[in-house]
Amino acid sequence: MRPSIVFDFDGTLAVGHGPVRAYARIAAETAAEGYAERVEAELARYDAGESAYRDGYDIVGSLAADDGVAPEVLEAAYQRSRDALGTPLAPVETADGLDALLTELGRHARLVLATNAPETGIDRVLRAWGVRDRFDERRFTVGKPAGLTALVARLLEDGPVLAIGDIAEFDLVPALALGADTALVGATAAGAQHAQLPVTMRGRSLAALRTEIETWAATAASSSPAPLGTGTGTER
Template sequence: MNPSIIFDFDGTLAVGNGPVLAYARYAAEAAADDYLTRVAAELTIYDQGESRFRDGYDVVGTLAREDGVDEITLQAAYQHSRTHLGTDDAPVSPAPGLLDLLQSLDPGIRIILATNAPGEGIPALLESWGLTDRFAATHFTVGKPVGLEPILTAALADGPVLSIGDIFAFDLAPAQALGADTALVGATAHTSPASPTLRGATLADLAPDIHRWAASALGASASPLSTTPHHTSTER
């Protein structure tokens, strides 16, 4: 039996508005003159936990559509932001507390990445942060929320699961519905009306609770009374 922690990427493992602003700069070529100013204002509101938007990408895309920017242009703008992920054009940083958390978690906890983002740039970032070998599986272009369900189902067959992300509807609601534990992190963690198992502004804030969850999950997995069927994963 192997407990699993499933992490989202943008806003969870990686923080900073660099990729979002790269997306906005490209979209701005087809938007109104004050578009970037409005994007910056909304991002500030979002970072304060008071936004009507889902995340920074939602800010950029929604405001662009309101300016009449077409979907082909927006898709090209988004792809541009992903292609340049981690460069000077779209910088990001490991989330506060991430490196210490993953290095200190018991090796019996499987660490899984599941993101709606494409794979461009993410493996290279994880390698530069020294985290490549810590992930048992990585999943890109998942298609959350529905696309997260088979990943959760497979993990739950192998032990307790904690799903961690910054968008409750995408990252946590499917997990909660299947009986997994959840942790909401980021700007909306303390203002969201949702009911995750854990919540905190940063992974550093959540680390003590995550360690307690891991210890409990490992204890439950080791219990001879456990009746959860064993599932052998072929993922790496």
């Protein structure tokens, strides 16, 4: 029996609006005048924790759709932006000391990367960060939220699970429903829209929750294999 930690990628491990802006630049080719400015204004609101959108990709896609950009055009723009992931056209950053964090967590838990994004570009980024091989499993185009339910249910058969992500509906709610623990990260983690969500821990970034996550892994590894209960936990 071994605990598992499930990491989202965009907005959780990978931070910064580089890929989102790459997506927006392509979408702007067919959007209405002023589209780029509207995207930037909404991204600023998101960073301030004041946006109702799920994330930057939701902002880009929703505003473009409002301008009449067709779904197939948006899908092509998204795919092109993912092709550039981790390059100067779509730069991303991660938490300082990620390799050390994953190394420590891997002593106690199975580490799983689970993202709705395609594999394109992600392995390149993980290799650049030196952490690709820290994950026991890497799952792409998972189809969250439903796909996360199946994954977490399987992992819970082996021990406690902690799901970490920035979009509650996709990354955490399916895990909560199964009794897993959860960590909400990102600019909107402390926002009113998530105030009643009974996550185990929440913070503005993965780095802000490092101590809590390490404690969870060590405790889960030494305790009963039954899933740990959720609670309001800590906030940073």
